[in-house]
Amino acid sequence: MIEVKGITKTYKMGDSEFQALKGATFKIEDGEFVAIMGPSGSGKSTLMHILGALDTPTSGTYFLDGKDVSTLSDDELANIRREKIGFVFQAFNLLPRATVLRNVMLPLVYDTVKRSERKARAEEMLKAAGLDEDHFNHLSNQLSGGQIQRVAIARALVNNPSLILADEPTGNLDTQTGEIVLGTFQRLNKEQGRTIILITHEPDVAQHAERIITIRDGNIVSDAKNLHQIII
């Protein structure tokens, strides 16, 4: 469960200060599929970094599964990311010269999972993300964009995170492939009860989530159930 209370983030640029977040407060329950939507420069990336334990807020608190993440050191943040968070990036960020399996197993390298168990875990996640088995041993740069993003999703799932953060996951994909990837997220949310936060600037993409938090100029301007999804 995510509990964010009045978090702000101020960047210092020389003498001037820039407040990217001006006090965001919300809760996300386990098993929710939430979209954080806003135009570029709205502060959604800053929020994503804080939710993903890549950064700490200037003020306010962020509880992830009951643990205060807002005041941790770099190494403690790394532990949180390793244990509780799975990232899916717009630019995929796979290791180009490594096989699909090795890419998916990468987070386990930094974990305490036994070497013998890793492959089975990775294969299971790749299947869950919907990648054909005959692609498992391909190099990641031999795959199409949609396939690459499904590998990235499998990588995000492999350490059983409490939260999956997808940062513009369809930004580099065509609409049709994007739909497939978003469908994968929906399926993982429904079938496996995964908590998913989707960061996007596109309303169409945000429509795939059950709840949409809209952010503008560092403020949350709306936070509502997505009626479109509820009807379906």
Place this chain on the structure above:
Amino acid sequence: MHVLDILEETYSALSGNKARSGLTMLGIVIGISSVIAMLAIGQGAQSSITNSIQSIGSNLIMVQPGAQRGPGVTVSAGRGSAKSLTSADATAIAQSVSSVKAVAAEVDGRYQVTSKGLNTNTQIVGTVPAYTDVRNLSIDTGNFISELDLTNATKVAVIGPTVQSDLFAAGTDPLGQTIKIKQLAFKIIGVTKAKGGSGFGSQDDMIFIPMTTAQRYFSGDQYVSSISVAAVSADTTKTVQADVTTLLLDRHKITDPTKADFSTLNQADIASAASSVTQILTILLGSVAGISLVVGGIGIMNMMLTSVTERTREIGLRKAIGAKGSDISVQFLVESIFLTFIGGLTGIVLGWFIAWVLNYLGIMQTSVALYSVFLAFGVSAAIGIVFGYYPARRAAKLNPIQALRFE
């Protein structure tokens, strides 16, 4: 992080850019192999010089005549030119100086020597039977000069193996043959064993005749060219040298030691002078090689820095999925240590091989010292750590957010 994982990551990172890893490693290979080879050359030169000094004799003190001086005038001829030492001096040394093993005076000269149809120009040494003890000379066939030869001033000669090959066809037994030195016929009674070595007067290219014979037929006086004194042990050479000096000063009635008409040389002094020269040579060669090793190390640092920049996004990703700063720095440090480790091993093998080839082809005497291998290996490991540390720290300190956005 598991050790196997680190090695796997290292392997895949280095094999990902084989050409660059190979070239970087080459810098270390060249550095290490030149350290090994250069030190081996220095070491070889040192031991070859030491050996040839040892071959002159052991615990040896050489007494040579001083410069010739006119009465009261300061015009001096070259050192050793004076005729101031006699065979009586040699006898006196043998009788009155303690800790002396043997004394051998000699009368030297270079003359043309002929046998049947062949001739050579070589050093003729007129000496005494004790010469073999003093100069560690051994006889291959026949005998050395005897006391009887000395008293009778017989015209007999003992030749060195080089002289033998110069004057006689291969397979001819030189014993009993006659050679002519300065037109005088000498009968060969022995051949010395080859000692090898060159410089410092190879004793293989000498003819030994009785001292009395040399004085009677060649020099025409009672003086000797030098007196070699062998002390009983290395510890006593210093005292023997001092005692010999005192005795001779006394015998020559000289009160001021600075005006001595002879000089003494201690073999240990010669050896240490020679080894200080080769030590400088070794240091010089070693430092040139050391510089190339440092250049190789900088090459590693350069490659690692490039690699950190190139892999910024990868580092960002690794951090995002839970790698700590220490995981990242270990990975880069291991990469650079791995490069220097493999490069160092290859360099040791190559350097050893170069030293062996130089030796094998007879270009230069080399000897690979074990310490240089450990030194080179230690240095290469240290280079890996030192030159890998900065890039590794830089990678570890990267901010994951900025690293992920890096284009």
